[in-house]
Amino acid sequence: MGEPTRLPMSRDEVDRTLAHLRDERERIGSSLLELEANQGYQLLEGATPHGETRRVQSDVRSRVESLWTLFDLYRRAVAEAEEVRARPGRLGHWRLAELTRLLSGPSIELPAAEVPLERRALLHVPSGERLTLRAAVARMTALYEETVRAVGGLERVWSALLSRLAEIEAARRAATEALAALGGTDPELDRLGAGLDAVAAEVRGDPLALAPGGRPDTSRLDELRGGFADARRRLEAAALLRDGYAERVRGVARTLDRVREAEAEARRVRDSVTARIAGPVPPARPEASPALADRLAALDRDARSGGDWTERARRIDDLEHAADEALRAARDAVEVVRGLLERRDELRGRLDAYRVKAARLGLSEDEATTGLYEKARALLWTSPCDLREATVALSEYQRAVAAREKGADG
Structure with a gap:
């Protein structure tokens, strides 16, 4: 059964409809251009993604292609109506009927390729689907909203991950510069660099794989950023140690001298207390100064033979801490034994x-x-x-x- 016959529009209705369509045409064209200029769309177009992001890229490209196809047909139909309206002579019944068909009837014929699969038959080549201008706008609106959602979601994920990735790459450069200033190699920094390269490839190739539920998961990136920051601090500390190594060693040696003095005083006080006080005296602590002196001598030998300054920084930190603890313990022992005399x-x-x-x-x-x-x-x-x-x-x-x-x- 055919469509019901529609009465022709009046002249005023034709002019109002054309004015509305011109405005609509400009707004749709501007929106499509803005979509293609969008940062997320540009990122997607310039990428060669894989996985889920590639699927989204394919869907977006297909929708945008359909949008431009529909918009081109829409513009042609509006332009044809404008041409009919602009013809010279009286706007009679025939022209009003033609304008009515163009403006409110199925004046847009889609290419056969645009016909959805479920509307095709096995043994015949489908003819193009016909749409009214209003139906074309409704279909363009749906396609546009789906595309904007997909592009917007991807842009949020990609921007968040790329921003975090830029921070980590800056942290990597800082750590690498610290290593260059120190000289040598650093296996931990190499391990972190390999991990960053792998994550960066995933961020650039399939960011949606790192965004379950549409929320960027930056845990791996955060872990790498912390690792590079730690490596930079460690390497800078090693460089400081290299530059001030002699003074650090002298400082440890001075502390060891104080440890020896405190341990000797503890022996003297213990001997004095043992002679003057009957009864149990707190047991003597093993003296730490000989072992600490051996550690300092070994560290100094290694420094003269070159080697890893980062490991040497850790060892001298440990030695300084151990020397401070030994001095505190020796002084505490003096006070405990002296307390009996007091x-x-x-x-x-x-x-x-x-x-x-x-x-x-x-x-x-x-x-x-x-x-x-x-x-x-x-x-x-x-x-x-x-x-x-x-x-x-x-x-x-x-x-x-x-x-x-x-x-x-x-």
Whole structure:
């Protein structure tokens, strides 16, 4: 059954429709040109991708080709209507009917290749599908929106990944420059470089593979950026070590001298305490200075023979830390052992203070109290001094004086 016969448009309807179509034609043309100038579209057109990105590229190219084909047919149909309207002479019924067919009827015939597969038959060559101007605009709108979504999504992914990739390549250059200043090779930097080359090829070849769900996954890139930053710091530290190596070694040597002095003092204090204090003394710590001196000598031998400055930087860092720890431990040992003498001196001071209090209370002639004092004094002034027994004797003397003091107050 054919389409229902449409009454011809009036002259005013024709002119209003043509004015609308001219404006629509300009806007569609501008939108298509802007699409092709879009950065994401340019990236896609200039790339030779693979995988999912290649599939998207193929779909976008197919849609854009269909868009331009439809737009060209649309422009021709509008131009034909303008030509009919511009003919000289009276705008009679026949011309109005022709304009009505062009403006509102199926005036656009698509090439047979544009007919969707599901509309084709096996044994005949399909004729072109016919569309009205309005249907052509609706189809162009759908194609354009699908293309913009695909290009926009790809542009967001690609821009994010390429931006991060540029940062990492800058970090790689900085690390490479640090290595060049230092000289030699660095296996870790080579490993990071190979990893970056592989990821960069994937970013440029199939960025959508790194964007599950449309969200860029930058975890591998972030890991590489951190690795290059660490490598640069390590190489720069090695260069600083090379330039200031002699002073660093002298610094370690000075620390070792202080360790030896502290360990010698610990021995002296321990000997003194052992002679003056009876009872257990904290065990002596093994002296660290000989082993540290050996490590420093080995490091110095390696430096004279050349070699890897990055490894040497790590070793001297470790040696500096170990020397500082040994100095702290030796000084702590001195303080711990010396604390026993300080404890004895504290007990002596407390005994003298209570003797003064006892004299003030008139206890100088009291045999019991005086006996307790003499016992505590003998323990505290005898070498070696038994601190435990002296503490007990002093406590007994303190309680006796305190009891008499309380009785006097009462």
